[in-house]
Amino acid sequence: MGATALADAIARIENRYGMRAVVRGDVAERQDDERRIRTGGSLDRVTGGGIRAGEPLAFIGPATAGKLSLALSVAAAAQREGGMAAWIDASASFDPLAALRAGIDLDRL
Structure with missing residues (x-):
C-alpha cells in the first residue's frame, strides 16, 4: 500500500471513529x-x-x-x-x- 493510499485509509477511519482511532505503536501515548x-x-x-x-x-x-x-x-x-x-x-x-x-x-x- 502506497503512502497516499495509507493516508487516505487513515483519514477515512479517523472521520468515522475519531482522531485517536489510529495511532502509531511506537509513539502511542496515554x-x-x-x-x-x-x-x-x-x-x-x-x-x-x-x-x-x-x-x-x-x-x-x-x-x-x-x-x-x-x-x-x-x-x-x-x-x-x-x-x-x-x-x-x-x-x-x-x-x-x-x-x-x-x-x-x-x-x-
Whole structure:
C-alpha cells in the first residue's frame, strides 16, 4: 500500500471513529487523566491499563472465542466503578443469567 493510499485509509477511519482511532505503536501515548475501566485480567495488560471509558467497544471474533465473557466483564467492571454500560444486542442473544453471574446489575444496564 502506497503512502497516499495509507493516508487516505487513515483519514477515512479517523472521520468515522475519531482522531485517536489510529495511532502509531511506537509513539502511542496515554494521557494520565483518561479514565480506564479495569477488569483485573490480562485485558488490562494488552490495552495499556484497561478499556478507555466513554468510548464504544466491540469484541469481534469467531464463535467460542470468549467475546461474550470479555464484554460482560467490561460492563460489570464499569458498573463496579460507578460508571454506566449500554448493551447493543444485534443478534438478540443476550443472556441475562450470564450477565448476572458476571456481576452486572441489569437495572443499570
